[in-house]
Amino acid sequence: MDDMAAHVHQCRTHGLPALMYVFGLEGLGVSCLVTQFWREHPELIEGQIIWLGGRRSDGTMVPLGELLTRALRQLGISAADQGATEAEKTDSLHRVWRDKRFVLVVDDIASWAQILSFIPVDVPGAIIIATSPFRQRELEQRGFADFTPDLLPDEAARTLFVDGLKDTAEELEPAIIDELTDFCGGLPLLIKVLSAQIYRRAYMAQHLLAQLQNSELRLPELDAERRIQKFLDTAYSNLDEADKDAFRLLGLLPAEHIGLDAAAAVLDAAESGAAYIRLEKLSELSLMTSRDSKQPRYAFHPAVHDDARDRAMATISPAVRDQAVITWVTWYLRETLARARAISDRWWVSPVANLLTELYDGRVPRFTRSQALEWLELEGLNAIAAVRAAHRAQLHHLVWPFCVALWKYLHLHGLYDAWIDIHLLGLASARAVGSELGVMQLTSQLGAVYLELREFDAARQQFIESLAIARAQNHVLGEQSALEWLGKIAAAEGQFAVALAFYQQSWNVIANATDEQISPTERARAFAILWLQRARAELGSGNPDRALAAAEQAVTAFEPHPTETDNRAKAHLILGRAHLALGNAHTAISVFETAFTLFDEERVEKQKAASNHLIGDAYRTAGDPTAAIEHYRLALDYYQRVGSTAATTVARSIAELNG
Structure with missing residues (x-):
């Protein structure tokens, strides 16, 4: 720890961030060393400590994008306020570094590449630490100083052992404590396991000592890994x-x-x-x-x-092992399905809706949206792990419905790597069991993430496949949705005429459907969303008058739907932009303020900042620089906090108005 502290001081003397990595055998206390470092040297810590796990519990690597997402979330930047791509997330992280220093630890990295994007630019005083069970020469080549904990010396090992025993240590002879400590070989994990066996059970000390004396632990050639195994054998043998x-x-x-x-x-x-x-x-x-x-x-x-x-x-036995995994996966699927329904009203294909009813024997519990989100916040990563476990166990009939259920959670938390990963597994499973409806819904959900990442060709390929299946299956909602998404891809590429053509096709599908194919409620919502999409496309293509008409239709269409607060707000945002483009600055201000209020109800900080930005633009057009600067500053505060590139644009506008 003293060497690590000296390295930090040296880096700060030269105006450089401190890059370190700590490695060592599992059980040697690598993570504990890093934790203890903060306690021993608080004078070095100038900001928040961000702790990230580099491996999943199944041993697979956590992708860089997911690590960046988690880091930004710990800094108070929600997934909705983050960029989608790794480059956007990295840029935001580096911008945040400049305003508030923090210490970042990526624990148990699987690859040196997991840490490189976290290295800050021009931020002396920052500290980044990676831990690993193995030496990572590539990190040393990139400027990371290497450290590894030694086995605990006798005095420190005895102190840790007595700390674990607590008041039970007073019931034991010092010689027995010394002998038991010696058997641990200076490995913190073993000291903790052994002391835990004896705590409040002093009678176990002599029993464990005899067990250890009769084992091979005293052989000098016994390495640390074999020593750990022997200790775990001893601990396990004393369980009922x-x-x-x-x-x-x-x-x-x-x-x-x-x-x-x-x-x-x-x-x-x-x-x-x-x-x-x-x-x-x-x-x-x-x-x-x-x-x-x-x-x-x-x-x-x-x-x-x-x-x-x-x-x-x-x-x-294999049968019992398989049943344990099936039980665990089914439990998570059951709990996730019920809560997924509470956080998103997007349609599900019939096999998924039927499975939910079946798993609850027709008595599906109801959760509020906040209750569902709270549960998924706690259990979401386990649910993702359950999808992977189900696929490994070839439980294909469960894998793809699980992906359908997790879609909104993945979207809300910006877990794009996991989104793609499990949806590819889900598609393989849907095809394995011959579920065309499953393939239709999962290609649609997979296309959505590719669009978020601006991988337009990949997104288009997914929605074309989804559309073909929807038409073959005469699934109206699937067909309408795929056409709408193809329009959104075209709009994102700047092909607004193509987008409008797709939206019209989607509109025709809904208009020609029967009430049995699409309920009146679903029909009304689909029309409202298409009005919104049309308004965006018309505005993008330079037709503010048409955009205004479409946005007014969208606002009206969303009014009867109290759960559509977010879409109502977006419709007002487009409506205000159309008014501003037509020179109606004062009307635009009023509409933007309504949008801000609606976004505030939904606590969507990113869109609240966008609303303030636009209100500033409208006041500037209306000739009121004081009000414009006030709203620009509100937007700037958010943009700087999340590391958005929009901060530069707003700061320039403020400077121009200030002369």
Whole structure:
């Protein structure tokens, strides 16, 4: 830690950011060293600490885009306020660096490439740390100083062991404490596991000492990895059978963390209270870790997770292992489907809607949108892991409906890498079970993310396939949606005439459909959205009068739909822009203010800033520079906070008005 502190001081002396990476064997205490570094050297920390995990619980790498998204979210920048591409996210991050320093840790990186985009530009005083089980020579070549923790010396190891024993240490002879500490070989993980076995059970000390003395642990050639395995063997052998079963079954799950209800389902416990007893026992013995919250969560240390999984594979029959995974996946699918319905009213193909009813035996619970979002905030990453686990287990009939359910969560959180990844799995599964409707909906959802990323050719390919299936299946909503999205792609490319042609085709599909094919409510909403899309395209093509007429129709069409606050606000934004383009500055101000109020109801900060920006433009056109500057400053505050390139444009407008 002193060496790390000296490196930070040296970097600051030369006006450079401090780049470090810490590596070492699982169980050596790499992450603990980094954590302790902050406690020992608070004078070096000038801002917020951002901690990111570089690997998923199943060992796969977290993509760079997802790491950037999580970093920005921890800085208070919601997914809705972030750019879609890695380049946009990186640019925002670097801009934020300049205004408020923070320390960033990417723990357990799988590749040196995961960290490079986080290196700040011209920000002396910043600290970036990567941790890894292995040496990363590529990082050293890119200016990262390397550090690795040594095995704990005797005095430090004994102190850690006594800390774990707490008041139980007073019941033990000092010589026994010394002998037990020696067996740990200076490895922090082993010290924690062993002390946890004895805490409040002093009688276990002599028993464990005898077990260890009769093992091979005293052989000098025993390396750290084998020593860890022997300790885990000892800890496992002292569990009762029910706890052994729980340890192994939970070890099969690729979960980021485990909640009581999910554990109860897998352990076939009658209620979560029974699962709580098992999880708390494993936590008390340091075979799992727990965190305090309103909803208790438990997790494995990576080395212990590997051990639990290996024991499960060696001792549990394939049928029982498969059933545990099926139970876990089904539980997450069931819970996700019910909440997904609460956060998005986008149509689902009939097999998904039927599956929801089937999983709840016709009694689907109702959740508010905020309740659903809160649950997905906690469980979303596990749900994504469940999709991957279901695909590995070839549970294809569950994989693709799961993707349909997760679409809105992925969109709201900006998890574009995961969105693409699991939708490709979902498409493979839908094709494997011959679900044309599944392919139709998933190609549509996959096309949406490609459009977000401005990969227009890839997006178009998905919607063309979705459209072909919708027409073959006579699925009106699918056909209308695919045509609308093809129009949105054309509009994004600046081909507004093409976009308007697609919107007209989509309109005709709805107009010609029967009430059995599309309900009156769905029909009215689809027409309202198409009015909005037409208004945008007309404005983009330089026809503000037509844009004005279409936007007025959109505003009117959305009025009867109280849940469409966001779209109502967007319609007002386009309406105001059309008025401004036609020279109606005062009318535009009023319309933009309405848009701002609606966006405020939805707490959409990005669009609130856009509204203030446009209000500033309108006041400037109306000849009121004071009011214009006031609204420009409100927009600028947001743009600077999230690292938006629009900050430059607004700052220039303010400077021009100030002379």
